[in-house]
Amino acid sequence: MLSEAIANELRAIVGSNWFLDSPEDLATYSYDGFLPEYKPDGIIIPENREEIAAIMGLANKEKINIIPRGAGTNICGSSVARQGGIIMAFHRMNRILEIDRENMCAVVQPGVVNADLQREAARFRLMYPPDPASMFVSTIGGNVALNAGGPRGVKYGVTRDYLLGLEVVLPTGEVIRTGGKSLKSVTGYDLTRLMCGSEGTLGIITEIILKLVPLPTSKATLQAIFLDVDHAAKTVSAIMASGIVPTTLELIDKVILDVISDYGGASFPKDAEALLLIEVDGEEVLVKAQGERIEEFCKERGAIEVQRARNAEEAEMLWQARRTAFGAVARLRPNILVEDATVPVKRLPDMIRVIMDLAEKYGLRIGVLAHAGDGNLHPLIMTDLRDEEEMARIDKALDELFEAAIGMGGTLSGEHGVGIAKDRFIDMEYSEKAIEIMRGIKRVFDPNNILNPGSFL
Numbered sequence: 001m002l003s004e005a006i007a008n009e010l011r012a013i014v015g016s017n018w019f020l021d022s023p024e025d026l027a028t029y030s031y032d033g034f035l036p037e038y039k040p041d042g043i044i045i046p047e048n049r050e051e052i053a054a055i056m057g058l059a060n061k062e063k064i065n066i067i068p069r070g071a072g073t074n075i076c077g078s079s080v081a082r083q084g085g086i087i088m089a090f091h092r093m094n095r096i097l098e099i100d101r102e103n104m105c106a107v108v109q110p111g112v113v114n115a116d117l118q119r120e121a122a123r124f125r126l127m128y129p130p131d132p133a134s135m136f137v138s139t140i141g142g143n144v145a146l147n148a149g150g151p152r153g154v155k156y157g158v159t160r161d162y163l164l165g166l167e168v169v170l171p172t173g174e175v176i177r178t179g180g181k182s183l184k185s186v187t188g189y190d191l192t193r194l195m196c197g198s199e200g201t202l203g204i205i206t207e208i209i210l211k212l213v214p215l216p217t218s219k220a221t222l223q224a225i226f227l228d229v230d231h232a233a234k235t236v237s238a239i240m241a242s243g244i245v246p247t248t249l250e251l252i253d254k255v256i257l258d259v260i261s262d263y264g265g266a267s268f269p270k271d272a273e274a275l276l277l278i279e280v281d282g283e284e285v286l287v288k289a290q291g292e293r294i295e296e297f298c299k300e301r302g303a304i305e306v307q308r309a310r311n312a313e314e315a316e317m318l319w320q321a322r323r324t325a326f327g328a329v330a331r332l333r334p335n336i337l338v339e340d341a342t343v344p345v346k347r348l349p350d351m352i353r354v355i356m357d358l359a360e361k362y363g364l365r366i367g368v369l370a371h372a373g374d375g376n377l378h379p380l381i382m383t384d385l386r387d388e389e390e391m392a393r394i395d396k397a398l399d400e401l402f403e404a405a406i407g408m409g410g411t412l413s414g415e416h417g418v419g420i421a422k423d424r425f426i427d428m429e430y431s432e433k434a435i436e437i438m439r440g441i442k443r444v445f446d447p448n449n450i451l452n453p454g455s456f457l
């Protein structure tokens, strides 16, 4: 519980409108995209670096937990007050400060919504490639703190690959800058990258410099339907090994295709077991040739139907199934757990098989969406958190799922982070020594353990 005296000091820093503690506000900020509820003691919404430095100075002195939060769309529970404390939200810091055409970069505040940056960059014929499916609401601050990826990641990589520099307010209230607009720098440890994926545990990001790339002039979008999910998964590794680097290579399995059909998002043959959504971009001539090659590839490997969009409208229709997948699945049970195990791309068929076997073994309904081109699987587990018996079966299935992923040379999380959702699994992937090093880094940044203390460490 926060004392009234501290609450008043916080109000004095940001203005009384920007410190919230009504029961409704506390309830609103008790959740993020991961499901369990953790009620905070207050919500603070600063306007600039100076206010953040003052808040952190006070929080550090009084040992008050602060939990940074963008749009709260993360699925690992890394923006809730697990051990109590104040949520710090950034929707007042949502300005694109600069698009620097000559240096091909953007300077933004942390609360900028990803899609707004995409739109602004496009006006300069530039592109910011990371495109998480949550891009219409998630913020660049949250994307950096979780190193978000997206469907374009196969060709363009993830947030980390576009991060040039940061301004950070440390948990002690001190301010540091890392990196800058230059494309290369090997001066000292790479603190910029250390912050990326740190899940709001090391510092508050107040300004971000991001690399931009030229906007591609042409793209081809294809959809291929398979009667055998194994053939679809093998087609993915074959395309990746062929030398073509698709922009996007997504897989949707039968469980989800059936749900989408029922929902009216699109319709597919009744016996379809998998759909691949494939996109290539670049110069027109190359894109055309690659589109044709991919179509052949899919047909040779058993696709019963391949559609290639002839224009932007048709491309949008082919994306429809992927875009409606979450909404469609969400109708079936009260809750969906979105998992994120990732394996080397060649092991994709094996991992899909493991997920299907676990669903059968534990009597669960699990569908698979995958950023298949980079081996990143999202098993969607449909459940009801109130059903303790089913949740116990899910826990067992997850133990086996992550053991299998790591056994194949994969990882617990390709893009969603560890947070409170997966902290119990972290020692499957890292040795005790490696975890101790991470704890040591946390202590250097945050000696009083006040910044997002309930998260993964």
Ligand SMILES: Cc1cc2nc3c(=O)[nH]c(=O)nc-3n(C[C@H](O)[C@H](O)[C@H](O)COP(=O)(O)OP(=O)(O)OC[C@H]3O[C@@H](n4cnc5c(N)ncnc54)[C@H](O)[C@@H]3O)c2cc1C
Binding pocket: 032, 033, 067, 068, 069, 070, 071, 072, 073, 074, 075, 078, 079, 090, 110, 131, 132, 133, 134, 137, 138, 139, 140, 141, 142, 143, 144, 145, 146, 147, 148, 149, 150, 151, 198, 199, 200, 201, 203, 204, 205, 206, 326, 415, 416, 452
């Ligand atoms: C429908 C749906 C689809 C999704 N698709 C994808 C996808 O394709 N790819 C993907 O990678 N993820 C995806 N996600 C997960 C999520 O959207 C991303 O992780 C996103 O980056 C979170 O951004 P946010 O603004 O919502 O941040 P939050 O969820 O609010 O916070 C995320 C983390 O960032 C920290 N944080 C936020 N702002 C700051 C700051 N200024 N300084 C320091 N730390 C900060 C928080 O403490 C927290 O640890 C999806 C989620 C949903 C619900």
